[in-house]
Amino acid sequence: DAKTTQPPSMDCAEGRAANLPCNxxxxxGNEYVYWYRQIHSQGPQYIIHGLKNxxxxxxxxxxxTEDRKSSTLILPHATLRDTAVYYxxxxxxxxxxxxxxxxxxxxxxxxxxx
Amino acid sequence: NAGVTQTPKxxxxxxxxxxTLLCAQDMNHEYMYWYRQDPGMGLRLIHYSVGEGTTAKGExxxxxxxxxxxKQNFLLGLESAAPSQTSVYFCASRPHRDGGTDTQYFxxxxxxxxx
Numbered sequence: 001d002a003k004t005t006q007p008p009s010m011d012c013a014e015g016r017a018a019n020l021p022c023n024x025x026x027x028x029g030n031e032y033v034y035w036y037r038q039i040h041s042q043g044p045q046y047i048i049h050g051l052k053n054x055x056x057x058x059x060x061x062x063x064x065t066e067d068r069k070s071s072t073l074i075l076p077h078a079t080l081r082d083t084a085v086y087y088x089x090x091x092x093x094x095x096x097x098x099x100x101x102x103x104x105x106x107x108x109x110x111x112x113x114x
Numbered sequence: 115n116a117g118v119t120q121t122p123k124x125x126x127x128x129x130x131x132x133x134t135l136l137c138a139q140d141m142n143h144e145y146m147y148w149y150r151q152d153p154g155m156g157l158r159l160i161h162y163s164v165g166e167g168t169t170a171k172g173e174x175x176x177x178x179x180x181x182x183x184x185k186q187n188f189l190l191g192l193e194s195a196a197p198s199q200t201s202v203y204f205c206a207s208r209p210h211r212d213g214g215t216d217t218q219y220f221x222x223x224x225x226x227x228x229x
Contacts, residue, residue, distance in 0.1 A: 034217070043118075043204050043220030044157065087156065101147075101172065102206075102218060104156030 004088045009109040012082075018075040020108050022088030025069040031092050033064060034102070035073045037084040044087065044104075047073065078112045085109050116140055118221035120205050126227045127195045135190040135224050137205030144210040146188040147172075147218065148180060150201040157204060163188055164210070195228045202226070 005023040012018040024033065034049040048055055048062045050071070055062045061074040075082055087107040121136040137146065144165050149157040149172075159172030163182040177199060179191045188207075192199060202225050206218040 041223070043206075043222050044218075045220070046217040049217065101159055101162065102157070104149075104158075106156060
């Protein structure tokens with residue numbers, strides 16, 4: 001699976017959009033970009049994933065650059081409850097030899113302040 | 115639908131003691147995983163299972179054993195606990211979909227301290 005690079009920490013004001021970047025310059029054509037987050041003392045939670053196109057769900061939006069070497073997770077209206085560690089993970093589609101294994105890096109600590 | 119549950123939530127062991135962590139899921143998922151997370155670090159895969167009766171080693175399998183006798187349960191065993199196994203253990207499950215993407219669903223974790 002391709003390696004990802006994320007800033008170690010970011011701050012965001014409550015009610016504003018939080019934009020979390022991720023660099024995955026070695027991504028290959030069959031690898032997806034996944035985002036998970038981990039709120040303190042809880043298990044990781046799936047947020048969103050994408051391959052080429054931008055994606056949106058009830059939690060967030062995912063913007064993937066045209067060359068797919070980087071992406072941005074957008075939380076449109078951050079709340080205090082969005083304070084968490086956000087992990088960007090790149091991996092091949094499950095069903096191959098990876099067996100869906102998720103490789104978690106250090107992630108980005110997002111702090112949302114009032 | 116409880117999702118993924120883990121038992122116990124907390125445990126303190128002495129070096130050399132044994133214990134079993136239980137993970138249960140009620141989503142009929144084929145795949146199950148055990149991860150450990152040490153302070154300030156990401157999760158590392160210990161063992162995983164692609165179906166009932168099958169298990170495989172992950173990144174850090176030493177000192178652990180697993181069993182998947184029933185599809186809904188995945189057990190993680192420590193035969194002789196060591197202080198280095200002090201960690202938070204997370205279980206996860208996901209469905210199997212040929213040719214499709216999927217996501218993993220995590221339990222709340224078990225905090226284990228080995229003295």
